[in-house]
Amino acid sequence: MRKGGDSMTKKYIYLLGTVLMAICCLQNAVGQERLVDRVVATVGSGIILQSDIEMQYAQYLAQGEKPNDNMKCYLLQQLVTQKLLSQQAIIDSIEVSEAEVDDNLNRRMQMMVRQAGGKERLEEFLNRSLLQYKEEMRPSIGEQLKAQKMQQNIVTTINVTPQEVKSYFTGLNQDSLPYFNTEVEVGEIVINPVLTKEEKEQFKQKAEGYRQQVVNGSDFGTVARLYSEDGSAPYGGELGFATRDNYVKEFSAMAFKLKEGEVSPVFETMYGFHFLQVLQRRGEEVNVRHVLIKTKPTASSLERAKAKLDSIYDKVEQGKLGFHLAASTYSDNNDTKYTGGMIVNEEDRSSLIPMDKLDRETFTAIDPLKVGQYSKSFLSKDRMGSQVYKFMYLKSRVAPHKANLEQDFAKIQEAAKQDKVNRKLSEWFEARKENTFIDINADFLTCDELKLWMTNESLAQK
Numbered sequence: 001m002r003k004g005g006d007s008m009t010k011k012y013i014y015l016l017g018t019v020l021m022a023i024c025c026l027q028n029a030v031g032q033e034r035l036v037d038r039v040v041a042t043v044g045s046g047i048i049l050q051s052d053i054e055m056q057y058a059q060y061l062a063q064g065e066k067p068n069d070n071m072k073c074y075l076l077q078q079l080v081t082q083k084l085l086s087q088q089a090i091i092d093s094i095e096v097s098e099a100e101v102d103d104n105l106n107r108r109m110q111m112m113v114r115q116a117g118g119k120e121r122l123e124e125f126l127n128r129s130l131l132q133y134k135e136e137m138r139p140s141i142g143e144q145l146k147a148q149k150m151q152q153n154i155v156t157t158i159n160v161t162p163q164e165v166k167s168y169f170t171g172l173n174q175d176s177l178p179y180f181n182t183e184v185e186v187g188e189i190v191i192n193p194v195l196t197k198e199e200k201e202q203f204k205q206k207a208e209g210y211r212q213q214v215v216n217g218s219d220f221g222t223v224a225r226l227y228s229e230d231g232s233a234p235y236g237g238e239l240g241f242a243t244r245d246n247y248v249k250e251f252s253a254m255a256f257k258l259k260e261g262e263v264s265p266v267f268e269t270m271y272g273f274h275f276l277q278v279l280q281r282r283g284e285e286v287n288v289r290h291v292l293i294k295t296k297p298t299a300s301s302l303e304r305a306k307a308k309l310d311s312i313y314d315k316v317e318q319g320k321l322g323f324h325l326a327a328s329t330y331s332d333n334n335d336t337k338y339t340g341g342m343i344v345n346e347e348d349r350s351s352l353i354p355m356d357k358l359d360r361e362t363f364t365a366i367d368p369l370k371v372g373q374y375s376k377s378f379l380s381k382d383r384m385g386s387q388v389y390k391f392m393y394l395k396s397r398v399a400p401h402k403a404n405l406e407q408d409f410a411k412i413q414e415a416a417k418q419d420k421v422n423r424k425l426s427e428w429f430e431a432r433k434e435n436t437f438i439d440i441n442a443d444f445l446t447c448d449e450l451k452l453w454m455t456n457e458s459l460a461q462k
Helices: 007-023 050-062 070-091 098-116 119-126 130-155 162-171 197-215 220-227 249-255 299-317 323-330 360-366 405-435 448-453 456-461
Strands: 039-043 046-049 183-191 238-242 267-269 272-282 285-294 378-381 387-398 438-440
Touching: 039 050, 039 070, 046 050, 046 070, 050 070, 050 098, 050 119, 050 130, 070 130, 070 405, 070 438, 070 448, 098 119, 098 130, 098 238, 098 285, 119 130, 130 405, 162 405, 183 299, 183 323, 183 360, 197 220, 197 272, 197 285, 220 285, 238 272, 249 267, 249 272, 249 285, 299 323, 299 387, 360 378, 360 387, 438 448
Parallel strands: none
Antiparallel strands: 039 046, 039 438, 183 387, 238 285, 267 272, 272 285, 378 387
16 A cells, blocks of 8 residues: 555555454453454555554563563564565466475474473463464464575575675674684584394384274374484474475375375484374375384484494595595585585584584594594584594684684675675665555654654644
8 A cells, every 4th residue: 555645545554443342352361351453454455453563472472582662663674674575476477385384384393392391381371272373373374485486586696795894894893893712614524324124124114003002993193202313202293294305204195195094114314203184185295193203313323323434534534535525425414425524614604613502522632633623432412412423633723813805704704795785775675665564553652663664743643
């Protein structure tokens, strides 16, 4: 809706808001009062309700954060920008699939369950079942994903030249440049323990026992909640609608060949032993629930992994085999084997990592090393929490220093790019602000975050 449009159109928007205020309500526990919902902002052809803010605020608290009323100002500001982006996404025919929404919802729910300390505690906190909460959140998540795609479209072509990086750095206050602590370039070679067929059998039989309970009449969801070792266990093992590409090949092959209601035999993937049941098909998507029993390394498999790694270490340390070639050839960590074993700083994608950002085990392994040396092998855990053996390589160590282009070009380049992205987005939002009807409820006038969306005229009227 364009600002300054005819008064009948504006009256229609306010009338729509009034009607919604009358018919919408937030449900509390039985016996408590019913709180009347209300429109707190109008953005173009869309509205933002008080319940939208409260829903996101509840999620904020469920993540373990402390109560903070100022957060509601921030959440409303985020919802306003989200509305602008998602409305443009519709105009630009940007779509979000049901599978994308389901996947996002499931990941959010799993995280919230972990942070709340269990499904029951989370449901008690939210005052509703997780199934009800997921359905309430679905429209919001769909809009968020559209907004994210739209924002990505706006800035996807942005890059910075070396000259722009230099100009950005020169323009910074040289007296307040950041000071970087000790940074290192480190590599790793990782060996996973591999179970023999005989060692795997105990985990397979465990999964088969739970499958037989389902076959004999036990409720699949109950079995999953009680015994599954997957993050979907609190939801009865349900994974939501997804395409073949969402799963590893063994899981996809089983999920897409079964009929609705059919229970699969036990099968193996990289995660362990599963059995699943197809709940519903929808075109090229399928919704399944499953039980996972993870395989765990035995003492013998750990011994074999260490022996293999020590053999590689001896060849590398004696100069018979180059570290990078050894990592590319033998390492079981796919995140680093294709970079010759070198670990990448996830924050700026550079090779230098601040020492204080290293996990405790890696820090302990490389701290006593001189540049060019290797640590002894040690037991560690990968990203999935599984036990592995590894040894580290210290390629370089950069002493603490003030930011400069020679040593910190990658970091400064990333900062320059982010500055350019922010300016591009600001220009985009400023243009939409001038051409979109935006009205913020007077209760939020004290929010500094929201004043940028209000014209002098609207502030005077309030």
